[in-house]
Amino acid sequence: MSPLNITVNGTRYELLVENHETLSSVLRERLNLTGTKIGCSQGSCGACTVLVDNEPVLSCISPALRFDGSDVLTIEGVRKNGVLHDLQQKLVEHGAIQCGFCTPGMVITALDFVNKNPNPTIAEIKDAISGNVCRCTGYKKIISAIAEYAQEKYRDKKKTIPVSERSGPIVGTSRPYIEATKKVQGTAEYTDDIRRKNTLYAKFLRSTYPHAHILDIDYSEALKLPGVRAIATGKDIPIHFGVLPISQDETAMAIEKTRYAGEVVAAVAADTEDIAKEALKLIKVKYEPIRAFLTIDDSLEDSGTDERIHNHSKFNNNIHKKSGTAFRRSAGRIK
Numbered sequence: 001m002s003p004l005n006i007t008v009n010g011t012r013y014e015l016l017v018e019n020h021e022t023l024s025s026v027l028r029e030r031l032n033l034t035g036t037k038i039g040c041s042q043g044s045c046g047a048c049t050v051l052v053d054n055e056p057v058l059s060c061i062s063p064a065l066r067f068d069g070s071d072v073l074t075i076e077g078v079r080k081n082g083v084l085h086d087l088q089q090k091l092v093e094h095g096a097i098q099c100g101f102c103t104p105g106m107v108i109t110a111l112d113f114v115n116k117n118p119n120p121t122i123a124e125i126k127d128a129i130s131g132n133v134c135r136c137t138g139y140k141k142i143i144s145a146i147a148e149y150a151q152e153k154y155r156d157k158k159k160t161i162p163v164s165e166r167s168g169p170i171v172g173t174s175r176p177y178i179e180a181t182k183k184v185q186g187t188a189e190y191t192d193d194i195r196r197k198n199t200l201y202a203k204f205l206r207s208t209y210p211h212a213h214i215l216d217i218d219y220s221e222a223l224k225l226p227g228v229r230a231i232a233t234g235k236d237i238p239i240h241f242g243v244l245p246i247s248q249d250e251t252a253m254a255i256e257k258t259r260y261a262g263e264v265v266a267a268v269a270a271d272t273e274d275i276a277k278e279a280l281k282l283i284k285v286k287y288e289p290i291r292a293f294l295t296i297d298d299s300l301e302d303s304g305t306d307e308r309i310h311n312h313s314k315f316n317n318n319i320h321k322k323s324g325t326a327f328r329r330s331a332g333r334i335k
């Protein structure tokens with residue numbers, strides 16, 4: 001343990017932290033600032049973005065001790081005196097929030113970007129938020145909200161009245177999405193934010209191959225690790241599901257083979273997240289890689305002797321199903 005002096009949203013903290021502890025872990029677990037979200041834990045999605053000394057930082061991959069003496073701004077510090085920041089207000093008004101999981105990181109990134117780039121073009125905004133992944137809203141509304149915020153902040157000083165405060169007819173008027181104001185402030189509660197006594201932590205082992213047979217999974221050593229409570233593989237949950245009757249081809253974890261890099265092959269439940277992570281390192285999986293189909297053209301090819309991704313396909317390639325002449329004509333390659 002080492003001492004960490006850090007100021008977060010204007011409050012100074014003196015903490016003792018582990019050398020490997022990340023900034024996101026300090027914010028979420030010790031300071032209970034759960035507005036900073038963890039999407040990928042590997043620096044890819046931007047959900048965990050905070051400002052450290054006015055620079056955006058991916059807090060999930062940054063050791064906290066690196067920021068001794070620093071000033072941190074998280075989503076909880078963006079709203080001032082109980083009033084949404086103008087950028088937050090714009091995101092709410094533009095309907096730029098659905099699940100809201102990406103929103104705190106998006107707000108922090110956009111805030112920093114507009115502060116440093118008063119007159120941004122749409123292309124520059126797109127570029128600025130390219131490290132923040134949004135899986136459900138789509139980017140159009142987010143980009144237009146940021147653009148309008150920048151425009152009003154630096155050029156037209158006219159202020160719009162928050163939708164929630166506008167009077168007049170309700171029918172025919174866009175209303176803000178329920179919970180959007182919570183989500184834009186990072187105060188909406190997601191499963192990962194709920195703290196319960198005696199909770200077990202789950203971690204997943206994921207395939208490193210896009211297409212491979214699973215020959216063996218040996219988790220005997222991982223099970224011996226103190227604090228590990230259970231380990232499961234795909235064979236333990238052989239239940240198939242899917243959206244359409246033809247495609248009841250999904251399982252919670254891979255069984256017998258993996259169909260994409262990152263597919264879950266084993267799950268560990270342990271007393272702490274660190275123990276679960278350690279256990280993952282002790283699981284040995286034997287794969288037999290087979291041909292991967294990485295592009296649409298690859299997949300449309302006659303797979304010949306290559307193994308198809310799904311056995312139930314009626315065609316001699318990886319076409320799942322054909323539907324509609326217009327679709328077939330536009331696709332061109334499908335006969």
Ligand code: FES
Nearest residue numbers: 039040043046060
């Ligand atoms: S959670 Fe940090 S980048 Fe995804």
Ligand code: FES
Nearest residue numbers: 099100102134135
């Ligand atoms: S609003 Fe759901 S991921 Fe962006």
